[in-house]
Amino acid sequence: MDIFLQALASAMTPMAIASIGLGALIGLIFGSIPGLTFTVALALALPITFSMDPVPAIGLLLGTYIGGMTGGSVSAILLGIPGTPSAAATVLDGHPMTKQGNASIALGTAVIVSVFGGVFSLIVMIVSVDLVSRVAISFGPAEIFALVLFGLSTICGLCGGSLIKGLISGAIGLMIMTIGIDTIDGVQRMTFGSVNMMQGVNLLVAMIGLFAVPFIIEAFAVKTSMPEKSQRISRVKAELPSIGLLGRNLWLMIKCSVMGTGIGAIPGTGGAIASFLAYDHAKRFSKKPESFGKGNIEGVVAPETANNAVTGGTLIPLLSLGIPGDPATAIVLAGLMIHGITPGPALFMNHAGEVYGMYVAVVLAYLWVLGLQLMGIRLFVHVLKIPRELLAVAVLVLCAIGAFSIRNSVFDIYAMGAIGVAAYVLVSFRVPITPIILGMVLGPTLENEFRTAMMLSMGDPAIFYTSPTVLVFFSFALLVIGLQAVSEFKAKKQPKNEVKADA
Amino acid sequence: MTKIKTLRRATTGLLAAAAMSFAGTAQAEFPDRPIEMTILFGGTANSIAQLLTDLMSQEMSQPIVPVSRTGGGGAVGYSYVVNTPADGYNIVWNSNSINTGNHMGRIDFNYEAFAPIARVSTEIPALAVNASTGWEDLSDMVEAVQASGDVLRVGISGRGSFTHLTSAALFDALGIGEQVAYIAYGDGRAPVELLAERIDAAIQWPGQFASYVEAGELNVLAVTGDTRVNVLPDVATAMEQGYDVNISMWRGLAAPAGTPDDVVAALQAAAEAAVMSDTFQEASGNIGFTPAFLPAAEFGALIAEDDAFYGALLTELGMAQ
Numbered sequence: 001m002d003i004f005l006q007a008l009a010s011a012m013t014p015m016a017i018a019s020i021g022l023g024a025l026i027g028l029i030f031g032s033i034p035g036l037t038f039t040v041a042l043a044l045a046l047p048i049t050f051s052m053d054p055v056p057a058i059g060l061l062l063g064t065y066i067g068g069m070t071g072g073s074v075s076a077i078l079l080g081i082p083g084t085p086s087a088a089a090t091v092l093d094g095h096p097m098t099k100q101g102n103a104s105i106a107l108g109t110a111v112i113v114s115v116f117g118g119v120f121s122l123i124v125m126i127v128s129v130d131l132v133s134r135v136a137i138s139f140g141p142a143e144i145f146a147l148v149l150f151g152l153s154t155i156c157g158l159c160g161g162s163l164i165k166g167l168i169s170g171a172i173g174l175m176i177m178t179i180g181i182d183t184i185d186g187v188q189r190m191t192f193g194s195v196n197m198m199q200g201v202n203l204l205v206a207m208i209g210l211f212a213v214p215f216i217i218e219a220f221a222v223k224t225s226m227p228e229k230s231q232r233i234s235r236v237k238a239e240l241p242s243i244g245l246l247g248r249n250l251w252l253m254i255k256c257s258v259m260g261t262g263i264g265a266i267p268g269t270g271g272a273i274a275s276f277l278a279y280d281h282a283k284r285f286s287k288k289p290e291s292f293g294k295g296n297i298e299g300v301v302a303p304e305t306a307n308n309a310v311t312g313g314t315l316i317p318l319l320s321l322g323i324p325g326d327p328a329t330a331i332v333l334a335g336l337m338i339h340g341i342t343p344g345p346a347l348f349m350n351h352a353g354e355v356y357g358m359y360v361a362v363v364l365a366y367l368w369v370l371g372l373q374l375m376g377i378r379l380f381v382h383v384l385k386i387p388r389e390l391l392a393v394a395v396l397v398l399c400a401i402g403a404f405s406i407r408n409s410v411f412d413i414y415a416m417g418a419i420g421v422a423a424y425v426l427v428s429f430r431v432p433i434t435p436i437i438l439g440m441v442l443g444p445t446l447e448n449e450f451r452t453a454m455m456l457s458m459g460d461p462a463i464f465y466t467s468p469t470v471l472v473f474f475s476f477a478l479l480v481i482g483l484q485a486v487s488e489f490k491a492k493k494q495p496k497n498e499v500k501a502d503a
Numbered sequence: 504m505t506k507i508k509t510l511r512r513a514t515t516g517l518l519a520a521a522a523m524s525f526a527g528t529a530q531a532e533f534p535d536r537p538i539e540m541t542i543l544f545g546g547t548a549n550s551i552a553q554l555l556t557d558l559m560s561q562e563m564s565q566p567i568v569p570v571s572r573t574g575g576g577g578a579v580g581y582s583y584v585v586n587t588p589a590d591g592y593n594i595v596w597n598s599n600s601i602n603t604g605n606h607m608g609r610i611d612f613n614y615e616a617f618a619p620i621a622r623v624s625t626e627i628p629a630l631a632v633n634a635s636t637g638w639e640d641l642s643d644m645v646e647a648v649q650a651s652g653d654v655l656r657v658g659i660s661g662r663g664s665f666t667h668l669t670s671a672a673l674f675d676a677l678g679i680g681e682q683v684a685y686i687a688y689g690d691g692r693a694p695v696e697l698l699a700e701r702i703d704a705a706i707q708w709p710g711q712f713a714s715y716v717e718a719g720e721l722n723v724l725a726v727t728g729d730t731r732v733n734v735l736p737d738v739a740t741a742m743e744q745g746y747d748v749n750i751s752m753w754r755g756l757a758a759p760a761g762t763p764d765d766v767v768a769a770l771q772a773a774a775e776a777a778v779m780s781d782t783f784q785e786a787s788g789n790i791g792f793t794p795a796f797l798p799a800a801e802f803g804a805l806i807a808e809d810d811a812f813y814g815a816l817l818t819e820l821g822m823a824q
Contacts, residue, residue: 005817060733140699141701181576181578183661183689184691185575185661186661186664186667188608195610198574198575198578199538199579251676321696333544343714344715344717345715346718349717409572409579455684
């Protein structure tokens with residue numbers, strides 16, 4: 001208790017509170033602007049923290065991380081361009097809500113459930129870090145492979161009309177990620193002797209291309225008629241979700257928080273898989289699954305709760321095992337180490353004060369995010385008043401800057417353009433884009449874990465059916481695929497029956 | 504009123520800057536504009552580089568700006584810098600990856616395309632096993648493995664990675680190279696896999712093991728360099744234990760070949776001052792590296808010596824191209 005009070009004192013200094021708030025603001029801005037990503041924001045914030053005291057320094061980084069994770073939903077909902085890969089699932093229902101004029105409700109819900117998920121996961125993390133990290137250790141390559149395969153099976157629920165088109169899209173995502181130097185064998189694949197291809201396609205660059213470029217092309221290709229334009233403006237309002245709406249979704253929020261925390265705790269997975277699994281879960285257990293993809297609020301609640309619950313979850317392997325879950329937490333890890341806080345089992349013995357300080361910092365960061373974002377919604381919705389053509393120009397510039405800034409590579413701007421044009425073509429053939437992102441996020445993990453598992457077993461496939469955990473995930477995946485296949489089959493049969501009846 | 508003042512001040516500033524840059528070109532006083540340092544990797548490499556640029560900027564009249572150009576195992580960044588003018592305004596935060604990258608066919612030029620400036624730091628790999636094995640040093644492990652005749656599963660980051668090359672050299676020197684199966688993880692997850700006993704041994708960086716050693720969960724049997732590491736002062740080097748292995752990863756600075764000697768000397772002096780500073784020495788313990796300044800000439804000799812070593816090792820492993 002003494003240590004906790006000390007930590008509270010160190011985290012409640014004006015300096016610490018201000019730096020957490022600054023971080024949250026930077027994260028929100030970078031996360032919410034399409035093209036700019038909070039991973040870049042973290043990289044920029046890192047050198048600033050060198051000369052700061054440990055708690056404000058970590059607070060700044062955690063604030064940026066949490067702000068960015070939450071801010072990613074803003075452009076996902078308003079423009080249909082996710083600010084982070086974890087917000088890709090939010091586009092599916094959040095953007096249709098905007099089209100229906102409910103942008104502010106979607107945004108408000110997103111930030112409130114994000115805070116709920118984040119704080120929930122932090123509490124889980126505080127009370128059970130030891131237990132959860134022991135469970136996480138038991139996840140070897142085979143188990144992670146099975147989990148990721150299960151995550152990939154949610155493509156079934158994302159492909160809208162045609163399962164085949166969804167699979168095509170998913171396979172494209174998987175294939176894109178094989179470009180570059182293979183991390184397991186160190187050989188070059190699909191590089192065609194080009195140094196630029198050797199760096200592979202960056203996930204964030206691809207995401208910007210996939211979602212932002214079709215938005216830009218559409219803005220110029222489709223002539224907006226005047227009546228529709230005025231309609232857009234009149235529909236902009238800043239209305240917050242009601243308590244009742246949140247109350248109805250409380251059970252879903254709790255389920256998705258558990259899911260997000262659990263997935264976040266497993267090294268090598270991250271926000272994207274959690275948000276897609278949560279979305280799929282919400283759709284499957286919803287009373288009105290057919291309304292998903294058309295602006296169902298549950299489709300915003302589920303992924304947003306889950307991806308922020310990941311923030312607490314990833315702190316578990318980060319602090320107790322020293323393993324960052326994604327590029328963003330890797331930068332947080334660097335910040336910790338520079339201040340002499342080496343994560344690992346001994347962390348809680350040596351730096352209990354700093355660890356408790358971090359807990360307080362996370363809570364403060366969420367309070368900041370909640371305050372800033374709820375105020376911000378009033379401003380954000382005005383973005384919709386801007387004519388699409390003008391908005392598209394701004395998005396284009398920001399995306400080019402964003403794509404370049406991730407690796408300071410001009411090649412990435414071209415890659416963004418090429419992927420974007422390809423995405424526009426796919427969209428016009430009604431091939432869904434989201435499975436590409438899912439394939440890209442999960443592809444490298446899926447492949448690497450499979451190969452590592454096979455190396456561990458010396459080539460014996462038994463490693464995949466002797467572990468109970470693996471079998472559980474495999475059966476989940478099989479169930480999801482089976483259910484989808486059955487419903488596809490029924491849907492195909494239905495019209496034929498009707499025709500028969502008519503005849 | 505204040506607006507006018509600021510405007511005037513800005514104009515004078517601009518004029519002064521313009522005048523200075525003219526003077527700069529006339530006298531060619533290095534540096535007369537900011538220097539860009541290309542960083543090839545994230546993680547520890549990036550942390551040290553950020554700190555180093557900060558400290559070197561304090562030593563020079565112009566800032567040194569870190570720019571991250573990662574990917575392709577360093578190939579992207581090396582290729583960028585090698586094509587810049589040899590005037591010292593583009594330098595690279597390099598490492599042994601210049602040797603391995605060339606021998607593995609990722610870059611089509613070798614270390615000779617760069618002029619060495621200074622070695623800055625070294626990182627020494629360490630070999631760890633689960634504490635439940637009861638092995639305390641290298642000979643415990645060698646005896647146990649030879650007696651059992653079983654395969655030893657060794658975790659590495661990826662084939663051709665520095666931890667793989669170190670493992671290959673170490674296990675050859677231990678005489679049990681034939682009994683080793685390498686398990687490649689795409690990232691630094693090996694310590695956890697060791698904890699879960701899915702692998703038997705792993706070579707990673709000492710900082711990754713330190714916390715587990717303190718908690719009594721892992722034993723570190725040896726470090727592979729010629730000196731002990733400050734994170735784990737009780738762990739003997741492989742050489743102390745009678746095995747002839749000396750591998751450590753160095754990091755340093757280089758500029759495109761043909762950079763004038765006085766420019767290299769100015770950069771070398773700034774690097775030396777930065778490495779010797781208290782801030783840098785203090786940070787080394789936290790981040791997990793050893794400050795190890797070497798001047799340009801000796802650094803160049805080291806790179807050349809290493810090049811032959813890694814060339815031979817990669818050929819032996821069948822990975823050279």
